[in-house]
Amino acid sequence: MASKLLIRNCTLLGDRRGSTQAEILIVDGIIAHIGTVDEPPADAEVLDADGRAVAPGFIDVHIQGAGGADVLDGTEEALEKIARTCVRFGTTGFLATTVYRTGGDNSHLRLAALNTGRDLGGAALLGIHLEGPFISPDMKGMIQPDSLCLPSSQVLETIRELTRGSLKMMTIAPELPGALEIVRQLVKRGVIASLGHCAASYEETRAAIAAGVSHVTHLFNAMPSMHHRKPGPVAAILTDSRITAQVIADGVHLHPAVLKMAFNLLGEKRCLMVTDGVQALGLGDGTYSYNGVEYESRSGTPRYADGTLIGTSLGLSELIPRLMLFTRCSRAQAVATVTENPARLLGIYHRKGSIAEGKDGDVVILENDCSVFATVVAGTVVYRSATQS
Numbered sequence: 139m140a141s142k143l144l145i146r147n148c149t150l151l152g153d154r155r156g157s158t159q160a161e162i163l164i165v166d167g168i169i170a171h172i173g174t175v176d177e178p179p180a181d182a183e184v185l186d187a188d189g190r191a192v193a194p195g196f197i198d199v200h201i202q203g204a205g206g207a208d209v210l211d212g213t214e215e216a217l218e219k220i221a222r223t224c225v226r227f228g229t230t231g232f233l234a235t236t237v238y239r240t241g242g243d244n245s246h247l248r249l250a251a252l253n254t255g256r257d258l259g260g261a262a263l264l265g266i267h268l269e270g271p272f273i274s275p276d277m278k279g280m281i282q283p284d285s286l287c288l289p290s291s292q293v294l295e296t297i298r299e300l301t302r303g304s305l306k307m308m309t310i311a312p313e314l315p316g317a318l319e320i321v322r323q324l325v326k327r328g329v330i331a332s333l334g335h336c337a338a339s340y341e342e343t344r345a346a347i348a349a350g351v352s353h354v355t356h357l358f359n360a361m362p363s364m365h366h367r368k369p370g371p372v373a374a375i376l377t378d379s380r381i382t383a384q385v386i387a388d389g390v391h392l393h394p395a396v397l398k399m400a401f402n403l404l405g406e407k408r409c410l411m412v413t414d415g416v417q418a419l420g421l422g423d424g425t426y427s428y429n430g431v432e433y434e435s436r437s438g439t440p441r442y443a444d445g446t447l448i449g450t451s452l453g454l455s456e457l458i459p460r461l462m463l464f465t466r467c468s469r470a471q472a473v474a475t476v477t478e479n480p481a482r483l484l485g486i487y488h489r490k491g492s493i494a495e496g497k498d499g500d501v502v503i504l505e506n507d508c509s510v511f512a513t514v515v516a517g518t519v520v521y522r523s524a525t526q527s
Contacts, residue, residue: 227453
């Protein structure tokens with residue numbers, strides 16, 4: 139018997155044409171009908187949105203951990219904990235972001251590959267995003283030295299064998315010797331080559347874009363600042379319409395004025411908001427550990443003892459109001475940065491990223507403050523807020 143979910147009394151949000159009153163019928167995980175449903179199927183579960191906004195499920199292309207777990211833990215339990223924490227903040231799909239340990243244990247990559255597409259009881263694991271290992275040691279940020287090496291086709295092949303077709307994105311520093319050849323190999327295999335953790339010049343960035351780099355990992359962070367005589371990578375990125383870029387809109391990783399400038403220059407279609415979430419995401423202030431190194435998380439900002447930022451402990455639904463506040467964008471524009479834009483980047487917009495008949499039944503119901511009332515993944519209600527009776 140087909141599973142059915144009817145979402146009633148909702149206001150569609152997420153397309154740039156504005157908001158529309160509708161009902162959504164999801165059958166076997168696929169949106170079957172949008173509009174008025176006079177007589178709901180007798181066997182359908184009914185979810186009453188009570189006039190709340192309904193958006194496409196959020197997609198986070200850069201999250202390392204959540205709920206006290208990390209991809210590096212290398213267990214199915216950790217991946218499930220991340221997936222179940224994500225849906226509390228409206229995220230219905232994510233890339234497991236992690237590192238490759240050169241000469242070390244990389245069983246976490248094999249496990250993430252095996253669990254890509256498996257029901258984790260929460261958000262769907264859409265694939266793997268590797269930060270490195272071909273990144274600059276001078277711009278490594280929170281990434282440990284044992285997860286860095288010079289570009290190597292042999293290492294890339296080892297990574298490909300470990301990830302078994304689930305590698306969707308790799309962050310790479312284009313100024314390293316041999317990096318552009320790696321970019322070409324990634325693009326040939328359908329993997330997104332993302333510039334980041336680099337010390338690249340303006341010219342080296344332009345060369346990387348010509349070689350196939352199409353995305354940028356946490357814009358401004360872990361890369362040279364812009365100078366009027368040495369524009370660096372930022373100027374090349376902001377002025378090239380072929381490039382999409384991640385922003386962390388917590389107001390800490392980027393000063394609000396810089397975030398507003400970046401959003402205005404990128405435009406709403408090129409901007410992707412990410413959490414860069416770590417295991418503290420969804421938990422309170424406290425002491426945690428990433429890859430064996432302790433850090434403190436305070437007010438949504440995790441740092442090592444030396445002050446190095448290592449991501450956020452804020453969910454996407456918590457970042458949306460900040461993006462709106464700092465850039466003055468609309469809620470629909472903010473939602474597009476975590477729905478349509480990442481779906482297009484990943485090449486899955488035909489299935490995800492908007493609410494349309496024939497697409498996956500991934501939706502999130504939002505309160506006025508953008509907190510999550512309910513999250514639906516493939517037509518199954520996987521999270522309900524405590525406010526629901």
